[in-house]
Amino acid sequence: MKDYQAKDIRNIAVLGHGSEGKTTLVESMLFVTGAIDRQGRVEDGNTVSDYDPEEKKRHISISAAVAPVEIHNKKINLIDVPGYFDFIAEASGALAASEGALIVMSAATGLSTGFEKAWEATEKAKTARFIAVSQVDREHVNYQKVLDELRAKYGTCIVPMVLPIGEGTTFRGVVDVLSGKAFTGSHKDRKEIPIPDDMKDAVAEAIHECTEAAASTSEELMEKFFEEDKLDQDEMIQGLSAGILDGSIVPVAPVSSLSGIGVRPLLFALAHYMPSPADRDFHGVKLSDKSECVRNAHSAEGFTGQVFKTIADPFVGKMSLLRVISGTLTSGTPLYNANQDKAEKAGSILMMRGNKQIQANQLNAGDIGALSKLQFTSTGDSLGETGKAVLFDKIEFPAPQLSMAVYAKKAGEEDKVFSGLARLCEEMPDVIVAKDPMTLETLISGQGELELEIVRQKLLAKFGAEAVFKDPKIAYRETIRKTIDVQGRHKKQSGGHGQFGDVKIIFSPTADPAVDFEFEDAVVGGAVPRNFIPSVEKGLRENLVKGVLAGFPMTGLHAKLYDGSYHPVDSSEMAFKTAARIAYKQCINASPVLLEPIMHVEVTVPDEYMGDIIGDMNKRRGRILGMEPKGGKQVVTAEVPQAEMFKYATDLRSMTQAKGSFTMTFERYEEVPAMNAQKIIDAHKADLEEDED
16 A cells, blocks of 8 residues: 555545444445455455454444545545444544544435434534445335435535435446446446436436535635536535535435445545545644644644554554554654653554554554554554654543443452453543442443443453453442430450440531531540540541441431540550440431432433433432423433432433433432332341351
8 A cells, every 4th residue: 555645545434323334335445446355244244344253243343443445546544433322432533533424324214313423423523524325225215215304304415426326126326426427337347328318307406406515615616606507627626625624515425335336436526525634633732832733734843643542452462543643654753642741662553454454664644554562552642753742632432321340250350350451441442440439349331231241242252351240339328317315335354454435425417418427526524535535536437337227338427525434444545446336336226317329410312302201210219400402402400319320321222212312420418218228228238148148
């Protein structure tokens, strides 16, 4: 593969709903351009971009893969992105590395949730869009209906750049509207034919639409269009390219990925009309003087780049996929990681085609490649030349939606499990492994059950470590509702020095429920010697970790030590700690209650799902705080017990056809209703007894 300059490179993320033909289309593009000798099939597990064992087994993409092709003296770096919602984070890295997106939709199913999510993601990332309508050769397909559906949803920006000859089982070719040429067949059977007579009106209308769209991008072109009712080829390219870049034009083309019909005209359009890396600027901060700067493919300030994906392999080592933002990367370039503030040394420079590694002498500005064996670099990190490094904005990955507690299946394999998970988190940056400070469980968090199951399977296959995922524990707490005056007296005589400690304490709820513990020293007259008072406080604090009701940690407790007695010989720090514990246990008589964490939840959904969401929240003991429109959707704000939110990500996806999303943060603790409290207490006591056995 030869070196390409930025103006001749196209970085294209291939997005869309799951199982609508993205990987098959990328495979067809590789075959059409001669990058591979034989077109693989997802069902056979032999495609270039689905190379992971889990992808082959499940027949779905789970990780973004780069597949470069060469056509018309242009290099197109295709990034095949998974369509299943559990792997939505893969799109974040792919869009950060791309100027354009090819959104694939099935002609058989029409607009889907995955398509709409891809559109929203590209809109947020300000990425140029091109739509490929796949599976046009399926039975009962109506291509015009697909176009009408797109226009009804997204308006006049939808422009047909290629038209199908026939549709459904009669689909046999395409008309390239801009060149005015018609082709049937594909590969060796591809041949040019005259535009069919029954299509001439449709082609003329499409040419007019394309010309009008191109003219609308500048006053100069609009004036010529009004005067002559046409534009020449260069003006069409200029206008359409400008409109695609600013998002006012979104071209549409039909393809059959399996037969290859329409793939070559689609590639031609991507190569000639989609933006190049030279059309994009990256804003960052110079590491040397902390000043703001802009880097782009025109910059001559030296090499800068950003890692958008990491591949963790126990045999090959870590592979860091990066996009070169400015300058040229060679084997002699001294690398520096701006995020970690450390020098780096790469093993080699590579270009990737799926998991195939192609040795490269250099990577030019705008191109995509890989560096092996970087020691400190993670996904999203910025690399640059030593002394010239620039810190670019981190890539934003979606927040995890589902958490599970993770344990090693076999005792003694904890290190193996958690070191393997740390490696996998490098290639799946939306998966987070962290210890819950409240329950002390290690939690693994991701987008959904499928993603976490993939992590578990990868952990076993790649690192030979077997993990078990369980529902996480809820960080319940206990507190008291009454004030009680108690005595804790500890006396033990067993020959020689004995043990004696005596305290009188008033336990009451704290004024601020958020305060875990308050200790008040109100002793007068030396009833408890000053040197033993800290021992009383320490004894109480040590026992707060286990409440009197069910054994959950105690919170909101005020302890006022006001009296007691001591023995000049037998009293000791340990004796007074024991006396404090005896006093604390009497809090069972202070109306102890169980508290549960209440979460602040914001659910964003289309209007039509509002009733279902509110009804479901009520079933979860939630309180609706408000609703407000935002970005064409509704945001429902509620407070819900954490115990009712297990696997809400899965339930919400089911209720809204995956069109809903939510965020959840801790708000406060509240008393558990009595009927629920007893069940929790009984279950927790049973767990404690099981642990003791």
